[in-house]
Amino acid sequence: MSEPWLSAEEIATHLGVTKDTVYAWIADKAMPAHKIGRLWKFQASEVDSWVRSGGTGGK
Template sequence: MSDRWVSVEEIAEYLGVSKDTVYGWIAKKDMPAHKVGRLWKFKTDEVDDWVRNGKASDDQKENEAAEPVSHKRKHAGGEKADG
């Protein structure tokens, strides 16, 4: 699958997330995506590297501060309230 361009729907299914999550990652997390006309396209190997490097994390700032996992879970439900 990594040698061809995939759509938002395909990359969302590949990662097990919603299309809205993918669009949010493109806008806010610098997800590796390429605009082809009006469509976003992806290379799975680029996305795999991006995920492995921790870029898909919901709480990058908290990870950098090395907060306990239990504290992070308390804030997981409020992700849409930020920003």
């Protein structure tokens, strides 16, 4: 079965950050996101891999 698409609010909750942080990461840090119409959608596995590879620029 395929992985569900998550909203910006859901991925923010998943990562423990705000929606504003998610949008900033999309714009500034190439966070993996897919724009569907006016909405951003995310796959948790893609985002988790991005975080693990240092995509947030955090420590």
